[in-house]
Amino acid sequence: MQPRCDPGANRMKVPLKWLADYVEVTLTPGEVAQKLTVAGLEVSGFRSFGLPVPEGLRIRQDEPGPVWDRDKVFTAKLLSVAKHPDADKLKLPLVEYLGGKTQQLVTGAPNISVGDSGQKVVIGLAGTTFWDGHVSPKKMATLTPKPVRGIPSEGMVMSNFELGINDEHEGIILLEDDAPVGVPLADFMGDIVLEIDVLPNMARCLSLVGIAREMAAITGKKLKNPPKPSAGIGPDVTDRVAIRIDDAKLCPRYAATLIEGVKIGPAPGVMQRRLTYSGMRPINAVVDVTNYVMLELGQPLHAFDYDVLKARARGKTPTIIVRPANPGETLVTLDGKERKLSPDMLLIADEQGPIALAGVMGGLETEVTATTTNILLESASFDPVSIRRTSRALDLPSEASGRFARGVHPDMVPAALHRAADLIARASDGVVAKGIVDVYPSPLPPCIIELKMTEVERLLGVPVPLDECVKVLRALEFVVEVGTDSLKATVPGHRLDIQDGPADLIEDIARLRGYADLPMTLLSEPLPAQRGNEGLVFEERAKDALVALGLEEAISYSLTTPEREAPLSEVGHVMIANPISSERTAMRRSLLPGLLEAVERNLKTFDAVRLFEIGSVYHPVAGRPLPDEPRRLAIAVVGRRVPEHWGDGGSGPRSAMDFYDLKGIIEAFLGDLHAVGYHFRPTRKVAAYHPGKSATICVSGTQEESSSPPGSVGTPDDGAEVGSFGELHPRVAAAYGLEGKTILAAEMDLDRLRSLVPPRFAYRPVPRFPAALRDVAVIVPEEMASENVVNVIRQGGGELVREVRLFDVYRGDSIPSGTKSLAFALAYQADDRTLSDKEIEKAHKAVMGRLTHVLKVTIRDGKA
Known part of the structure; x- marks a missing residue:
């Protein structure tokens, strides 16, 4: 399921407590941020849930919220809920907290009722800071004891909104059933979330495990992968669904499995919290698990209502078809909008038509609803360009499409499918079918790269010991075969960015070894001659x-x-x-x-x-x-x-x-x-x-x-x-x-x-000798261009004619019809002497003679 959301396709929100599931984190949040940034994962911001700003974390804080005082905000147990004597909408919960202490409170929360007991809640005592949502805009307030409709209230049962967790304030927080009682909420739910900008070549880090892998390599700790899921015990899935891929280039791999007997309800509290802290809204157990695994492993998934698919197949075994859209096809997506499809869009379909936009959004007809009992779970690898094109064309950005557009390795498909199926079964009391249907027409061959230590030294400018290179690559889950002065590394299944052979491996070595540790080395040879552009x-x-x-x-x-x-x-x-x-x-x-x-x-x-x-x-x-x-x-x-200009005197435009x-x-x-x-x-x-x-x-x-x-x-x-x-x-x-x-x-x-244009031009000194000015006017046919006259003038006067300027054009009764009079100003000048009147007159006569002879024009005034 891929609900439309704020597309964090280039940003990863990492709750540090969740990260600790996969790698031991002994550093402070500030040290974690610094080391990740130096390794190429820029930590651009953070958000604190209930905790004070950690020392040394000097980056942008996203929406500072209330700090959950360890002496005032606790987990608690609801002992009873009584009716308020003077208000129908108010209730009187009695809660137990902190070593058996009890407190009667007043609340109007709609998600508890008179007679309830046993639920785990959060209590805030006098002095608790919280967001006050009764004013606009919201502001921080401090809890003070006061009677509510005549009943004393020394505290509050807190909501997510009041504690700064999210904007949900229609009810109080209901914790999971096994939550401890009397624990400071900051210890139970407090967390620091780092916001990491993930560059395109680091798309493998759009997951908690990806970030943990980098952190393990940086700190030398061991990476702890998610636990291996239990094997399916239901009917064999190969008898329940078939898969066909029409274009293996657009969909290299597609796998599916079946979970039967699910009960749609909320996801476990820990999962909901982690999704919330990661910027996603919890919906139900099935949707939340698919989003949880996507954030955990980086592999988007989608869930279909299997019974709807079977009904569309008229009771037969459904066949999932991955194909391009046909001209004119449409699909109503999960947001309720009918989408017009084009042949360059990749679809998930059955024999009756489209059921989902591959990697972008599911179809409304086959969505998982509150009445769904059997789920077909999809995990696939799609062509990044196709997904990016479809997402842009339909204006449908999502966390899933953002990851597919960066590239998801086909090897990630089965692991994510098994993990999600196991979590869905646990969260919804379902049964996972035996096996998976996995169509992988052209498996990618293993990529093996030989790396010589001389090449490492050549590119980095400093020798790096072979054992250090091996340590870095193995920490990143490369399979390394060690030679005398070289190694062979098999690229792991989560890496699609390894394309340039040894250079990519050397980049990882330099990145995790630390660019700051590379010495500054002057060039040992002179710079080559620089040619201008x-x-x-x-x-x-x-x-x-x-x-x-x-x-x-x-x-x-x-x-x-x-x-x-x-x-x-x-x-x-x-x-x-x-x-x-x-x-x-x-x-x-x-x-x-x-x-x-x-x-x-x-x-x-x-x-x-x-x-x-x-x-x-x-x-x-x-x-x-x-x-x-x-x-x-x-x-x-x-x-x-x-x-x-002001001096125009108002003479008009x-x-x-x-x-x-x-x-x-x-x-x-x-x-x-x-x-x-x-x-x-x-x-x-x-x-x-x-x-x-x-x-x-x-x-x-x-x-x-x-x-x-x-x-x-x-x-x-x-x-x-x-x-x-x-x-x-x-x-x-x-x-x-x-x-x-x-x-x-x-x-x-x-x-x-x-x-x-000449590349060079010789200097011509400014003439020291004066120019002689003469005018000439000629009557020419109307269609003759003045440029023709100018060229003949220059030919007649030779080098002595320095300038020819047209200063008047006349048409009128004094000249023949169909003609015009052109008047030119001529400048005669020499570089080495002052021209004599005789020289000027000779040149001017040559000009007029040339005009008469070549152009057959009439000279209006032959005198200067």
Whole structure:
């Protein structure tokens, strides 16, 4: 039975008195916590039940509760219960405690009645501290004697709530029948519970025996395994149930047995207390035993009502089938909810249909109820990935699924089954059938690892004696065969984490020997030459340049969905086999979707957003298991060109950024990177951008040391395409919640750009000689791009043309229809001299001649 509970799949609560059943604990709680933490089991907190905080335990205390004073809180025996003369709901219990002393008390507890006697209870005398539940929030109070409806009361019969054990305050504590009388409750029930964070590679320690095994190895004490259960004396179970496993990969082993004639009632008091202290709620003997054994051995179990299974089989022998779910199947689970199942979920079924979600939760129809008399008990090993996927898909975390998701070794299955069957029979007066039905199609072969002492010294940097290695491994229940300077270790059945051979064994040796005992040793050889990460250095340069241009870096999720990327990205995604949520099912193909989502969120707060992101995208490659992961740069800007200012004089909102603002950002960015020969080509091929407001980015580049000035421009016919930019199409903007916004975006292939940017660039001194400025205006066809004119100007003026800037565009009646006038400012300059008027005039005429000859344009004004 796996009731839904707080999933402690990575945390183990260890009551120290329970731990002492399996290993002698002579250390203080503080010393236990320190030694476990050093050995890799971090003790992150503790809870005290009735005891003062132990000295030396300097970790977080979870919900400090009342201390049970040894002079005031005792176990007691109920001698009689009389009716209160003036209150129908109150009773007058007479209790015996501490050497035959008696005390008459007043209580309204519903779980004792007038005429009762013999029950064992807990009495608190005057001065007892307890939780007062009659105020909100609860607070600590001190018991003071006072009459209740005219009857004196010198104490209280205590509840679990009042003593800080749990939140149950509807009745008083009723102890087990054999509880001693007059014993201080702190001695009888007081305990310290350590909370241990268990790392994935230590999943074997998600059990009391697992923690005890580590503790025994640390302290040199002997591990005491649970007592061997009695053999079944009932009918042979092989005649009562059959088992079939359809997929041995998903379920390596499945075993079951039968307990007949059970009487469903409460579990023994000690078991209930241990479960409560471990963070679980007692339910009934059967459920409590399955949870108890899970906490004890780390093996989850489940109990079915055998008579229901037999009725489903129409009186025949039930067959338990472990199989994947069929499409469209459903199951009503123990929480009463109908679950829609998918073929990637593993089921426990019979020939009529599903009866449980394997390793996650049982079905409602076959649950154990108060009328159950015959129980089929299951113990199994399931594929961790399958259980984890099902638990996440259905949002059904539990202690059981958490353990299966970490991995449960098939060798643990029969031991836990025998132990639980024996405890259920003892707690419910049942009879265990003879034997078990155990289906194990492909037993795991024994894992034998050879470990040489030279390898231990190589990895740890210090020699470790052979006998010390043997001692540690045997304490962890490895079977060790000793050689001259090596050993062979057979991995025990509870270890699924041993995968890397000798390194895993050496880790255990170092861990239990103590990392602090490993000496600090300087490297005996010089460090190898360190090579810089050119890609990382280039990306840092790119980030610095973009931040200097006023952009802010964003980091978005690498996981997305194909639907979220559909407005921008091509089809064909790398899909996640085991997605953590329905919103993270695929690897991104583009950075822009995540960046646009960030823009949409930021526009709720700011009127201008300028973001960039550098990261990997993921493109599937046919015939290869892993995708390509090119690096990309994405930019998204929107909003005011400049922020509001008090000096604006209330002239209204500033103009919004447009295509040319983004073009300027990209030009400045490429210039800062010393890209050579970059230019832009108008394009209509990028569907995500607005037609007529988009362009591709091209860089001619060089792998040689560059002496060209930063920002030197190439011709339209040369260079490699490294990206594109433009104004987002309104349809795309609307898909990301940006309706009515002018969104400017760009995306570049950073790997290709890096290959085109020169690794080194020669220093060019700032010109010492002045530049001469000239203007030229030309009438060109409407469809001609200004870049064509700029390139011809540079060709005509040669090296003397240092800058060409478009400063005016005119369309009007004074020029022919279908044309436009472009006015450019030109700067002529030389590095080694001041240009003469003759040189300037010659270069300017060459420019105008080139424009007339090559582009066939009209010069509006041929004079400077």
